[in-house]
Amino acid sequence: MTDEEGVRLQKVLANAGVASRRVCEQYIVEGRIRVNGRVVTELGTRIDPASDLVDVDGTAIQLDATKRYIMLNKPTGVVSSMKDEHGRPDLRRFTKDWDERLYNVGRLDAETSGLLVLTNDGDLAHVLAHPSFGVTKVYIAKVDGRVTPQTIARLTKGIELEDGPIAADKARLRDASGDTSLVELTLHSGRNRIVRRMMAAVGHPVIDLVRRQFGPLHLGTLPAGRARELTTVERGALLTVARQAAPTPHIDSRDPGSETRA
Template identity: 50%
Template sequence: MSEPEGIRLQKVLAQAGVASRRAAEQLVDQGRIEINGEIVSEQGRRVDPHRDVIRVDGRRIPPPREHQYLVFNKPRGVVSTMSDPQGRPTLSDYLGEHAGEGLFHVGRLDTDTDGMILLTNDGDFAQRMAHPSYELTKTYVAEVEGDLTEATRRRLASGITLEDGPVKPDLVKLGAGTGRRTMVTVVLHEGRNRIVRRMFAEVGHPVTALSRTQIGPVRMGRLRPGELREVTRDELGALLDAVKL
C-alpha cells in the first residue's frame, strides 16, 4: 500500500515552531487552523507545506525556508549595491556569515539615507516586491529644515505635484521641532527616486537627515546601523500575503 501524500499537519506546525504536535491537535479541535481558506476539522490532515497556504488564528505560516530573507539597517554613506567601482562601502561589506549566499537587495536607498533594506536570494519574492501592483507602504522619519507648520503638513498630506507627477502620502505626521529643525514621519507607497527629499524641497523644507524605519509589516525595531537580522516567521507570512505568493 502506497504512503499517503504530503506531511501531517501537526508535524509541519511543530517544525515551524508554532505548536507541539499535541497542541496542534487542540488547535484543530478548536477550529483555529485553515488550509487554503478552509477550516480544518479532521485530525491527521496531510499537507504540502510548499504549496498549501496554512493559517493559525488568521496568521499565515510560511513554508520551510529554502531562501534567505534578511532585514538590514543600512548606515548613511553605504551604497545600495553589492559592489562599487568607486570603492565606496556597499551592502556586501556587512553580510558577514551570509556572504556567498547569493543575496541581493529588494529596492534601494540613497547613499545619504539610512535605514531598512530587505535582502534575499529569492528571485520570485524580489520580483513581486518590486512590482507596482504590490508596492508596500514604506515609513520614513525625516529631519527637515525650518519650522514645518500644520498648514504645510496638510498641504503635503493632501498631495502635491512634482516634475514627474503627483504624490500623495498615506500619512504625514509632525514630530518634535526646535524652530530650526522639524521631525516628520511620512508613510507612502511611492518608489520614485528621492521622492521624500523632493517632496519636502517642494514645500521649502529641505531634508537634513532621512531614515526608513518600516517596509509593509516589517519594522526595523532595535536593529542598529550595520546590523542584520532574519525576517521573522510572522513577518514573512505577512509579506508573502502582501505580494500574493
C-alpha cells in the same frame, strides 16, 4: 494528491516551529489552521510543503526552511546593491553571517539610512518591492526650516512633481525647533528619491533621512550597520502582508518596483 502523498499537516507545522506536534494537532481540531485559504480540521490531512500555503490564526507560516529574512539598519554611505560596479561600499559586508545568497528588497539611497530587508525569497521580494501592491514605508526626515501644519496638509493632499502628482498616505510633524523640523511620512510610492523631492517641493530640503518602518516591520533599537534575522512573529507578519497584497494589486504605472528608493 492522494491520502498517502504529502506530509501530515501537524508534522509540517511542528517542523516550521509553530508549536509541538501535539499542540499543532489541537490547533487543527480547533479550526485555527487554514490550507490554501480553507479551514482544515482533519488530523489526517496531508499537504505539500513546497506548494501549499498555510496560516495559523490568520498569520502566514513559512514552511520552507531554506528561506531567509533579514532586517538591516543600513548606514549612510552604503549603496543598496550586492556588488557596486563603482567600488562603493555595498551590502555584501552585512550578509557574511548567512550562507544563502541574499538580495535586497527595494533600495535606499546611499545617503539614506534605515530599514532594509534582505532575503532569498523572490516571490515575497517582488510583492514587497513593487509599489503597486501598496506596502507602506515610514520615514523620519530632518528638514531645513520650521514646518507648519499647513505644509503637512499639503503633503497629504498632494503636490505636483516633475513626474506627476504625489501624496503622502500620512504625514505628521514630530518636532520643530530652531531652524529644523522632524517630519514623519508614510508612503507606498516607489518613485526615485520621493521623500527628498516631496520635502524640497514644499520648501524644506532634507538634511537627514531614516526609514523606520517597512510594512509590518519596525527598526526598533537595531544599531546602524547591524543585521539580524526576523523573529517568527515578524516573519509571519511579513508573509501575511505579502500574501494578502499579491492577489489584488492597485497599479500605479509610474512606480517601477525595482527602484524603490527614498
